[in-house]
Amino acid sequence: MTDKFISIEAIAKRYPGAGGATTTVFENLWLSMARGEFACVIGHSGCGKTTVLNILAGLDAPSEGAVIVDGQAISGTSLDRAVIFQSHALLPWRTVLGNVTYAASSKWRNWDRAKVKAHAQTFIDLVGLTGSEHKRPSELSGGMKQRVGIARALSITPKIMLMDEPFSALDALTRGTLQDEVRRICLETGQTAFMISHDVDEAIYLADKIFLMTNGPGALLAEVVENPLPRDRGRTDLHRHPLYYALRNHIIDFLVTRSKTFTAETPGHDPRNVPLVHIGKPGLTIASSGDEQRQTWIPGTSPGLTA
Amino acid sequence: MSSSLRLRAGLVSIALLAAFLGIWHLATHSTGPVATMSPEYAKLMGLTATQGKSAMPGPLDVGAKLWEHLRRPFYDNGPNDKGLGIQLGYSIARVGTGYLLAVLVAIPLGFLIGMSPLLSKALDPFIQVLKPISPLAWMPLALYTIKDSSISAIFVIFICSIWPMLLNTVFGVASVRKEWINVARTLEVGTIRRAFTVVLPAAAPTILTGMRISIGIAWLVIVAAEMLVGGTGIGYFVWNEWNNLSITNVIIAILLIGIVGMLLDQILARFTRMVTFPE
Numbered sequence A: 001m002t003d004k005f006i007s008i009e010a011i012a013k014r015y016p017g018a019g020g021a022t023t024t025v026f027e028n029l030w031l032s033m034a035r036g037e038f039a040c041v042i043g044h045s046g047c048g049k050t051t052v053l054n055i056l057a058g059l060d061a062p063s064e065g066a067v068i069v070d071g072q073a074i075s076g077t078s079l080d081r082a083v084i085f086q087s088h089a090l091l092p093w094r095t096v097l098g099n100v101t102y103a104a105s106s107k108w109r110n111w112d113r114a115k116v117k118a119h120a121q122t123f124i125d126l127v128g129l130t131g132s133e134h135k136r137p138s139e140l141s142g143g144m145k146q147r148v149g150i151a152r153a154l155s156i157t158p159k160i161m162l163m164d165e166p167f168s169a170l171d172a173l174t175r176g177t178l179q180d181e182v183r184r185i186c187l188e189t190g191q192t193a194f195m196i197s198h199d200v201d202e203a204i205y206l207a208d209k210i211f212l213m214t215n216g217p218g219a220l221l222a223e224v225v226e227n228p229l230p231r232d233r234g235r236t237d238l239h240r241h242p243l244y245y246a247l248r249n250h251i252i253d254f255l256v257t258r259s260k261t262f263t264a265e266t267p268g269h270d271p272r273n274v275p276l277v278h279i280g281k282p283g284l285t286i287a288s289s290g291d292e293q294r295q296t297w298i299p300g301t302s303p304g305l306t307a
Numbered sequence B: 001m002s003s004s005l006r007l008r009a010g011l012v013s014i015a016l017l018a019a020f021l022g023i024w025h026l027a028t029h030s031t032g033p034v035a036t037m038s039p040e041y042a043k044l045m046g047l048t049a050t051q052g053k054s055a056m057p058g059p060l061d062v063g064a065k066l067w068e069h070l071r072r073p074f075y076d077n078g079p080n081d082k083g084l085g086i087q088l089g090y091s092i093a094r095v096g097t098g099y100l101l102a103v104l105v106a107i108p109l110g111f112l113i114g115m116s117p118l119l120s121k122a123l124d125p126f127i128q129v130l131k132p133i134s135p136l137a138w139m140p141l142a143l144y145t146i147k148d149s150s151i152s153a154i155f156v157i158f159i160c161s162i163w164p165m166l167l168n169t170v171f172g173v174a175s176v177r178k179e180w181i182n183v184a185r186t187l188e189v190g191t192i193r194r195a196f197t198v199v200l201p202a203a204a205p206t207i208l209t210g211m212r213i214s215i216g217i218a219w220l221v222i223v224a225a226e227m228l229v230g231g232t233g234i235g236y237f238v239w240n241e242w243n244n245l246s247i248t249n250v251i252i253a254i255l256l257i258g259i260v261g262m263l264l265d266q267i268l269a270r271f272t273r274m275v276t277f278p279e
């Protein structure tokens, strides 16, 4: 059994719907992550990705079930779990430095100003914003704002980074640079990262594991796809890897067709033991870790598309 | 471009002022029919009747009188004859006291109501009923309970300036962007620190707008309140000069009320600009 650093156990989220009925966004959702792992969630709009992330952050409480982090059930937010918001959520009345020091001084309340400032400065330098410390968010470009958000999240030296589509509002070039930076920082600091993404290539580049969610309401975690690409992959030669297209096609097939049909076609789906899909030749399948059911998907035989 | 626009606007303003003063001068200068009457009666009737001079003072009369007032703003010759500076000082002091008391009540209370949906719903009917009451309607009740005309005037200022501030504070606090609150929550910032570091700066522009509306209303109301309670203040001065039939002084008072009101508004506008943040 792998070390379950994060374990989401049987969570459900329900909202009161029209006429006394309840809408179930998802129920009986299980998901686990090992320490230092980078996971990406992919699913269609409205399936409940943000809801899962907010529950994991402690910003939202599940209607049922529990989230266990490092052996303890969470109750609310924590400085160990930093969130990078989709809309960057910088405080507009504070400067770049002010936004980062606000986070740092919240974590280390007895530090003096100079120490907090020096600490914040190292993270501003890390994301490449040296020289813009005294600008206000309104004077920054979208990419720079998102960098401040990253610096703010990192400055509290969290154990887990939760990212809700952090780059979706950026142009392709800026997005690429920031992906490189986030990947480098997460590897260097050994972060456990949970990221929501709409971009398949982003997920392939960043994630060790990709969670595929079916469409809501009543969304399911359909599969966990293991990334077969080597850990030292580069963003530019990603597509040269022999398994890249197989992986990409598998995810896109899921998004295009199987995300709608999965629930109806897989009556025996066990939400507790979500199939772990390993892309590649059968002989390359690595040893199973734990009681998870393993599937091997061979390019060209797409099992989910036979219907 | 914008500086030349400002220059042209300034020139037009001066031209309009000159035109206004000119028309005013001509309108009040024209002599009416002179009635023939006995000298004793003419003495009683004054210049209006004997020389056909208009009862309305012209700009030159007002200017001369204003100059006289400005040279001696703080003289005090007993209850019915005080310098304009003293009268304005009384009014500003009353407005200031009532307004500051209202700030002290409205902002903390607005914070509580804005942060608590329960309180907000529970207090809403009271606020809805109390808000549209003309502040002067409270005057008899205030006089009866407080038994002091000066404090009653302050109370009336308090009650009229509290509503815009209270409602704006409630609205500003309740509509702080959820993502900013979430930032504070993920950083485990406590409620008090959150109120000062997130809610207050986020709501400050809305709160200051309420304060600016309030000071305007307070300055409108003080004139009427002082006419009622009498004794001192610019409102009393206006009423007293009306009883003296000194239209010149009434016009001067009107001018000064306008200028002071504008200054108060400008002060609050400057504070509002200081706390406004670009997004």
Ligand SMILES: Nc1ncnc2c1ncn2[C@@H]1O[C@H](COP(=O)(O)OP(=O)(O)OP(=O)(O)O)[C@@H](O)[C@H]1O
Binding pocket: A015, A016, A023, A025, A043, A044, A045, A046, A047, A048, A049, A050, A051, A052, A216
């Ligand atoms: N307060 C609410 N009341 C009722 N339904 C809600 C509420 N908040 C969210 N939902 C529903 O929950 C579902 C999941 O929302 P969520 O924001 O998690 O989606 P998402 O997967 O993040 O979508 P996107 O990719 O567009 O961000 C949506 O269908 C939405 O309608």
Ligand SMILES: [Mg+2]
Binding pocket: A049, A050, A051, A164
């Ligand atoms: Mg979302």
